[in-house]
Amino acid sequence: MTGDLGAESVAYSELAGRIRVLIADGRIPVGTRLPSERELAMHTGRSRTTIVAAYQELRVNGYLVSRQGSGSRATLPHLADVSKRPGPALNFAGAVPPPVEGLRQLITEVTSDLPDITAFPGFDLLGNDALRDAIADRYTHRGLPTSPEQVLVTTGGQHAIALTAHTLIHRSDIALVESPTYPHAYEAFQRAGARMVATPVTVDGWDVPHLVATIQQTRPAVAYLIPDFQNPTSASMNPGDRARVVHAARSAGTTLVIDEATVDLNIDRPWDDGPFARHAALSAGPNGSGVITIGSLSKSIWSGLRIGWIRADAAVIRRLVQARPAGDLGTPPIEQLVGEQVIRRMDELVAGRRRMLREHRTVLSASLRHHLPQWRTPWPDGGMSLWVQLNQPASSALASIVRARGMALVPGPKFSIDGSLERFLRLPMTSPADELDSGVRLLAHAWAQLGASGPVVANNRIPASGI
Numbered sequence: 001m002t003g004d005l006g007a008e009s010v011a012y013s014e015l016a017g018r019i020r021v022l023i024a025d026g027r028i029p030v031g032t033r034l035p036s037e038r039e040l041a042m043h044t045g046r047s048r049t050t051i052v053a054a055y056q057e058l059r060v061n062g063y064l065v066s067r068q069g070s071g072s073r074a075t076l077p078h079l080a081d082v083s084k085r086p087g088p089a090l091n092f093a094g095a096v097p098p099p100v101e102g103l104r105q106l107i108t109e110v111t112s113d114l115p116d117i118t119a120f121p122g123f124d125l126l127g128n129d130a131l132r133d134a135i136a137d138r139y140t141h142r143g144l145p146t147s148p149e150q151v152l153v154t155t156g157g158q159h160a161i162a163l164t165a166h167t168l169i170h171r172s173d174i175a176l177v178e179s180p181t182y183p184h185a186y187e188a189f190q191r192a193g194a195r196m197v198a199t200p201v202t203v204d205g206w207d208v209p210h211l212v213a214t215i216q217q218t219r220p221a222v223a224y225l226i227p228d229f230q231n232p233t234s235a236s237m238n239p240g241d242r243a244r245v246v247h248a249a250r251s252a253g254t255t256l257v258i259d260e261a262t263v264d265l266n267i268d269r270p271w272d273d274g275p276f277a278r279h280a281a282l283s284a285g286p287n288g289s290g291v292i293t294i295g296s297l298s299k300s301i302w303s304g305l306r307i308g309w310i311r312a313d314a315a316v317i318r319r320l321v322q323a324r325p326a327g328d329l330g331t332p333p334i335e336q337l338v339g340e341q342v343i344r345r346m347d348e349l350v351a352g353r354r355r356m357l358r359e360h361r362t363v364l365s366a367s368l369r370h371h372l373p374q375w376r377t378p379w380p381d382g383g384m385s386l387w388v389q390l391n392q393p394a395s396s397a398l399a400s401i402v403r404a405r406g407m408a409l410v411p412g413p414k415f416s417i418d419g420s421l422e423r424f425l426r427l428p429m430t431s432p433a434d435e436l437d438s439g440v441r442l443l444a445h446a447w448a449q450l451g452a453s454g455p456v457v458a459n460n461r462i463p464a465s466g467i
């Protein structure tokens with residue numbers, strides 16, 4: 001996982017940097033015991049002194065704790081002390097858009113004229129009626145008739161994914177995910193005990209014959225897909241392919257978990273097919289539609305508004321409600337009041353978001369094409385990131401180098417379940433426009449430095465069972 005380490009003289013800081021990235025992006029989970037210095041020296045072919053120095057650097061920077069007798073374990077600096085460490089100067093790690101214009105005013109309006117919220121149930125497992133009505137109305141308006149009984153309000157989209165995974169997955173069931181995909185989703189399925197299989201997605205879309213064949217052959221319990229402006233590729237699945245996927249899933253008894261957290265991030269896609277579950281509703285059988293849809297206000301409105309939801313057949317919603325108390329006892333009422341107003345004014349609010357993404361797509365891709373013409377820069381018609389193809393498989397090495405210079409970046413392998421995709425990098429279009437250009441300049445500089453130290457190829461000298 002650490003790749004080629006280059007010259008012996010720089011190997012210790014290089015090694016420390018690469019391990020730091022692996023810990024920071026979760027590929028080495030916090031608490032994992034790292035190999036002993038002797039073992040790692042053997043695996044990497046480096047001297048023990050080099051490994052001792054790398055571990056020492058990680059300890060000093062708060063990424064490793066070592067205890068006599070129990071070895072060295074991965075940790076994160078903020079777990080030691082949140083307040084003292086400044087964040088990265090250029091944060092390209094998350095695709096976290098700023099709040100939409102008009103949100104602050106809407107929050108002020110809602111909260112200055114609050115109804116008596118203490119009259120609401122304290123523990124609200126289903127979500128408040130007015131918000132569920134608003135969500136149902138929006139689906140109906142978008143072409144998928146929906147009643148409030150088919151809607152469960154959650155505390156953000158991630159909660160919706162985790163609740164769905166824990167409710168649907170039995171240990172050793174198969175979960176099919178895209179590769180690349182949104183990492184916290186596959187982590188939720190893994191945690192629920194699923195065995196993972198993957199189907200490829202590129203900036204040009206899905207390999208639908210592969211997806212359909214994988215569903216037929218492995219008969220997964222669930223298939224988790226992001227068909228609109230997929231995270232991280234920003235690709236959209238065309239309507240004909242949606243119908244084919246629904247058909248294959250129904251024949252295999254697979255529940256489709258469709259994540260529409262990014263559905264409103266349309267910059268200039270010339271078509272809108274409405275909610276994905278429309279294709280299943282048209283042909284729903286006695287067991288219902290077989291589709292669970294996840295929604296969220298994070299990407300379209302603001303990630304601080306922790307409102308998500310699940311739309312499913314009413315019987316599935318009842319199962320989810322029964323399972324919910326094991327993880328959480330309800331979504332806070334004030335957020336739900338704001339959420340209702342946001343959803344009622346959704347079209348007006350997301351117009352500003354689309355303008356921002358359009359502008360940032362131009363700035364980021366122009367900068368990439370100018371400074372890094374050897375990379376393949378896509379031009380998506382929506383979404384929140386560019387899934388850039390590098391001309392060398394060195395995404396993790398690049399993330400490690402720029403991190404030392406104050407830029408946070410998530411390398412391609414974090415978006416795959418098997419640590420592949422070293423040739424890719426997700427660059428969010430959500431940072432401020434001037435930071436996009438500074439970030440690309442820094443990347444170009446670091447890339448030139450990597451290239452100068454010889455061809456960069458990931459190697460497999462360290463086995464997956466190590467680090």
Ligand SMILES: Cc1ncc(COP(=O)(O)O)c(C=O)c1O
Nearest residue numbers: 156157158182231261296298308
């Ligand atoms: C595809 C996708 N689904 C769900 C989420 C989580 O959304 P929330 O912030 O509402 O928990 C994200 C956040 O990045 C996402 O990209």
